[in-house]
Amino acid sequence: MMSPGQDNVSKMQEEFAVDVLKGLSQPVKSIPCKYMYDEQGSELFSQIMDLPEYYLTDCEKNCLESHKEIISDTIGPSNINIVELGAGDGMKTKILLKHLLECDHDLHYCPIDISGSAVANLSRSLNREYPDLRIKGLATDYFQGLTWLSQQNHAKKLILFLGSNIGNFSPPEARDFLRHLRKSINVGDYLLIGFDLKKDINTMQSAYNDSQGITEQFITNILERINRDLGGEFELNCFNYSSKWDNFDNAIKSYLISICNQQVYVRDLLTSFTFKTGEGIHIESSYKFTIDQCLVMAETAGFEVVENYFDDRNYFADSLWIAN
Numbered sequence: 001m002m003s004p005g006q007d008n009v010s011k012m013q014e015e016f017a018v019d020v021l022k023g024l025s026q027p028v029k030s031i032p033c034k035y036m037y038d039e040q041g042s043e044l045f046s047q048i049m050d051l052p053e054y055y056l057t058d059c060e061k062n063c064l065e066s067h068k069e070i071i072s073d074t075i076g077p078s079n080i081n082i083v084e085l086g087a088g089d090g091m092k093t094k095i096l097l098k099h100l101l102e103c104d105h106d107l108h109y110c111p112i113d114i115s116g117s118a119v120a121n122l123s124r125s126l127n128r129e130y131p132d133l134r135i136k137g138l139a140t141d142y143f144q145g146l147t148w149l150s151q152q153n154h155a156k157k158l159i160l161f162l163g164s165n166i167g168n169f170s171p172p173e174a175r176d177f178l179r180h181l182r183k184s185i186n187v188g189d190y191l192l193i194g195f196d197l198k199k200d201i202n203t204m205q206s207a208y209n210d211s212q213g214i215t216e217q218f219i220t221n222i223l224e225r226i227n228r229d230l231g232g233e234f235e236l237n238c239f240n241y242s243s244k245w246d247n248f249d250n251a252i253k254s255y256l257i258s259i260c261n262q263q264v265y266v267r268d269l270l271t272s273f274t275f276k277t278g279e280g281i282h283i284e285s286s287y288k289f290t291i292d293q294c295l296v297m298a299e300t301a302g303f304e305v306v307e308n309y310f311d312d313r314n315y316f317a318d319s320l321w322i323a324n
């Protein structure tokens with residue numbers, strides 16, 4: 001694995017500090033959700049994927065199991081570099097990798113993830129399970145990953161962006177990100193991208209309000225991380241977790257809500273932040289899509305939709321796009 005290196009670790013730490021200072025100084029407080037994924041956050045997210053309420057994992061597994069042959073036939077039997085953005089534990093990706101290897105595809109696989117522990121664990125487990133697979137993991141942000149991607153040779157590529165990671169961007173951010181991604185690859189390269197589709201509100205809300213409280217721990221981990229990494233003094237029991245459907249934006253929005261008037265000091269930022277009772281910190285949005293929106297997103301970014309692959313319940317789509 002290409003690890004971040006000491007300089008990069010300090011740089012990531014500095015960016016975290018700058019983003020926390022900026023986010024908690026705004027009139028509507030927020031912290032970018034990418035900071036939930038340190039080692040503890042990645043571990044908690046793996047637990048979320050096993051929860052009965054978190055239907056996204058089973059749906060996407062079902063999509064990939066049902067359509068792996070057609071995906072493999074479509075991208076053709078050539079050498080292919082697979083680059084995955086936000087790979088996480090790669091549990092679903094392995095369905096595709098296993099099938100492609102069985103079909104004698106000559107594969108390079110590059111998982112890119114902001115979580116160094118996620119990339120290290122995934123690379124280790126793939127080395128064990130598929131010794132013939134050539135792996136080069138990158139522990140970095142999506143945008144630095146795209147810079148690296150744009151410097152690669154002209155070998156054919158399949159980019160994976162699974163798990164509805166795209167849903168964590170606001171619509172303008174998603175449009176800009178997909179355009180940037182398109183510019184980083186070549187005509188004829190493929191993108192397989194996961195979309196969580198709009199469905200009944202209870203099903204969507206339950207996925208973010210599980211009965212075991214794991215999602216709450218996952219979201220709250222961002223305050224623990226500020227305490228651990230930046231010398232913050234957040235008292236976790238002074239914030240409540242809230243996750244609700246926003247009908248206007250078509251997204252589940254997750255917040256940590258202050259239960260009292262309080263001031264919280266963060267040593268490394270030399271700053272105290274004031275919270276009023278009921279004031280929220282926005283942590284994550286999870287946008288949901290219609291299949292027509294996916295088509296518009298593809299075309300706006302410079303892709304053509306090759307095919308949409310759905311799970312048995314039509315809850316989720318993995319959409320295969322080609323760069324044109």
Ligand SMILES: C[S@@+](CC[C@H](N)C(=O)[O-])C[C@H]1O[C@@H](n2cnc3c(N)ncnc32)[C@H](O)[C@@H]1O
Nearest residue numbers: 034037086087088113114115140141142162163
């Ligand atoms: C919702 S999880 C999904 C993981 C995996 N794609 C799946 O479907 O199981 C999002 C993953 O993207 C990574 N991630 C989030 N924001 C990122 C960013 N800005 N740059 C790189 N990786 C990011 C997280 O560390 C996490 O592993």
